[in-house]
Amino acid sequence: MDGLTPPAGEVSRTDRGQLLLVSAVALAVLFVTLAVILTTAIHTETIATGASETDNERAVVTHQASVDRHAGESIERVNEADHDTYESLEADLRERIAAWNDLSSRHDGGAGAASNVSLVAVTEGTRIVHEDGAEDFTNATGEQSWTVADDVSATRDFRMTVTRQSLRAPGGKSCDESGDCFEVTIDDGTDTWTMAVSAAQNEVVVDVENTSGDHTTCSVANQSAEIDLLAGTIEDTPCPALRFVDDVESSYDIHYGNADNASGTYTLTVDRRLSESPAVGGSPSYEPVIDDATLAVSYRTPAVQYETERRVLPGDFDD
Amino acid sequence: MDVTGRDRPDDRGQALTLEAVVAAIFILGSVAFALQLVAVTANTGSTADEGIESQHRGVAEGLLDAAVEDGSLHATLRYWNETDGAFHGADPNGGYYVATSPPTEFGALLDRSFEDRHVRYNVNVRYATANDVETKRLVVHGTPTDDAVRVTTDLTLYGDEQLLAADETPTNTTLAEADFFAPDAVPGSDVYTVVRVEVIVWTA
Numbered sequence: 001m002d003g004l005t006p007p008a009g010e011v012s013r014t015d016r017g018q019l020l021l022v023s024a025v026a027l028a029v030l031f032v033t034l035a036v037i038l039t040t041a042i043h044t045e046t047i048a049t050g051a052s053e054t055d056n057e058r059a060v061v062t063h064q065a066s067v068d069r070h071a072g073e074s075i076e077r078v079n080e081a082d083h084d085t086y087e088s089l090e091a092d093l094r095e096r097i098a099a100w101n102d103l104s105s106r107h108d109g110g111a112g113a114a115s116n117v118s119l120v121a122v123t124e125g126t127r128i129v130h131e132d133g134a135e136d137f138t139n140a141t142g143e144q145s146w147t148v149a150d151d152v153s154a155t156r157d158f159r160m161t162v163t164r165q166s167l168r169a170p171g172g173k174s175c176d177e178s179g180d181c182f183e184v185t186i187d188d189g190t191d192t193w194t195m196a197v198s199a200a201q202n203e204v205v206v207d208v209e210n211t212s213g214d215h216t217t218c219s220v221a222n223q224s225a226e227i228d229l230l231a232g233t234i235e236d237t238p239c240p241a242l243r244f245v246d247d248v249e250s251s252y253d254i255h256y257g258n259a260d261n262a263s264g265t266y267t268l269t270v271d272r273r274l275s276e277s278p279a280v281g282g283s284p285s286y287e288p289v290i291d292d293a294t295l296a297v298s299y300r301t302p303a304v305q306y307e308t309e310r311r312v313l314p315g316d317f318d319d
Numbered sequence: 320m321d322v323t324g325r326d327r328p329d330d331r332g333q334a335l336t337l338e339a340v341v342a343a344i345f346i347l348g349s350v351a352f353a354l355q356l357v358a359v360t361a362n363t364g365s366t367a368d369e370g371i372e373s374q375h376r377g378v379a380e381g382l383l384d385a386a387v388e389d390g391s392l393h394a395t396l397r398y399w400n401e402t403d404g405a406f407h408g409a410d411p412n413g414g415y416y417v418a419t420s421p422p423t424e425f426g427a428l429l430d431r432s433f434e435d436r437h438v439r440y441n442v443n444v445r446y447a448t449a450n451d452v453e454t455k456r457l458v459v460h461g462t463p464t465d466d467a468v469r470v471t472t473d474l475t476l477y478g479d480e481q482l483l484a485a486d487e488t489p490t491n492t493t494l495a496e497a498d499f500f501a502p503d504a505v506p507g508s509d510v511y512t513v514v515r516v517e518v519i520v521w522t523a
Contacts, residue, residue, distance in 0.1 A: 018338070020335075020338060020339055020342050021338045021341060021342045023342075024341075024342030024343070024345045024346050025342075025345055027345075027346050027349070028345040028346055028348070028349035029349070031346075031349040031350055031352075031353045032349050032352060032353055034353065035352070035353030035354075035356045035357055036356070038357050039356055039357050042357070058380070058470075062471065062472060062473075065472075066472065066473040069387075069475075070473075070475050070513075073475060077477075077509065095508070096508065096510060099505045099508055099510055100475065100510065100513055103447050103504055103505070103512060103513035104473060104513055106447050106452055107445060107447070107452060107473065107513070107515040110445070110452050111471075
């Protein structure tokens with residue numbers, strides 16, 4: 001049995017074999033543990049930085065869209081209400097914006113954001129309304145050739161309904177030749193755009209002469225015709241030539257000619273405070289309206305800070 | 320046999336080789352496992368989650384924007400039955416719709432957007448009271464998971480707007496007069512209140 005134990009002084013290779021295995025197992029465990037830790041770290045980081053960028057942008061965009069929507073609705077409602085002065089219009093709008101701000105910032109506060117909206121300024125506009133369908137389109141003093149609005153940069157609304165019976169029927173001649181059809185003239189200082197309205201047989205005929213001198217005719221067979229000069233329609237049928245805003249430079253004057261040769265109603269809204277004061281009982285009436293409002297908007301979260309001044313138009317208008 | 324025991328290494332040689340091979344297999348195997356784990360699991364799993372989440376978010380945002388634009392969300396908020404104190408056709412227990420969409424245009428839009436049966440959603444309406452902001456449930460499909468997506472929008476309700484009857488036509492009762500789930504937050508103005516509608520979407 002002497003050969004069983006290795007002689008003293010000689011290194012035992014049996015022990016070294018087990019050492020190799022043990023250290024191999026230890027390394028394997030180390031690698032796997034490292035891998036698990038690394039995976040967890042990467043995974044956590046990916047989730048943490050995931051959607052928060054877009055969350056911030058979305059929150060600001062949503063807030064701004066809500067502000068625009070409410071402000072647009074408010075301006076419309078304020079303009080519909082009975083206000084006699086620009087001061088009372090502005091005060092009403094300011095109050096509405098403040099009330100909305102109060103409620104909206106409570107919602108935002110619950111979501112961890114500080115938001116604020118306030119009214120900075122309004123631009124005054126005028127709405128010119130002629131409501132008595134039996135009366136002709138002359139002004140309060142009875143002039144048949146008169147300036148409805150001067151120095152206008154933007155028209156927000158321009159609709160008229162004319163009754164066919166009241167219109168001139170030039171009888172074979174064009175309105176240019178006969179010279180007595182009711183006309184709307186837009187004059188921007190260098191060019192003029194004219195719309196002449198007349199009757200022919202059972203139709204209401206609209207003859208547009210644009211700034212280059214081209215004539216376009218649209219007509220509708222009806223007792224009365226609703227002409228929308230901004231939408232470019234006559235009784236809801238498209239007539240793109242009617243859109244004078246595409247043709248004239250701003251700013252421009254709006255004239256009526258031969259206004260005693262048309263009856264019906266009209267309403268137009270321009271973006272300026274006109275010097276005409278409302279004639280009591282006269283027609284048309286000039287009403288104060290708000291053309292647009294400038295708001296100061298701010299929105300703050302720990303991650304984003306947003307401040308701007310923003311111009312809002314009434315209703316669904318895009319500028 | 321030698322006195323020094325030199326014969327012994329022959330037997331030990333095979334055992335040692337075997338152990339070395341096993342050790343090598345251990346190490347190589349663990350390295351391969353570790354590399355594969357990091358490369359595949361860390362990135363793939365979260366990318367898939369993120370993809371689904373942003374898809375839900377996109378659908379919910381589009382749906383809310385469309386519903387605000389065409390007025391169908393506004394109409395559904397007014398689809399209130401004041402005698403029952405609940406929305407028309409809602410579950411009588413809670414006054415909200417359980418596991419179904421409202422029978423309105425907005426409900427049809429919700430159905431179209433979330434056709435996949437695995438996608439669940441809740442719709443809540445938050446409104447201000449005198450001291451607090453409370454939540455009124457509109458649609459409940461269950462409890463959201465941790466990875467649910469939440470999208471909100473604000474709407475203004477006016478006191479002169481009318482409640483809608485069960486067939487979506489306007490009734491003669493205005494919000495100012497009605498027994499509505501939200502109180503009049505701005506008495507004395509024609510603004511009734513401002514609500515925040517939230518849509519929560521998750522995969523079941």
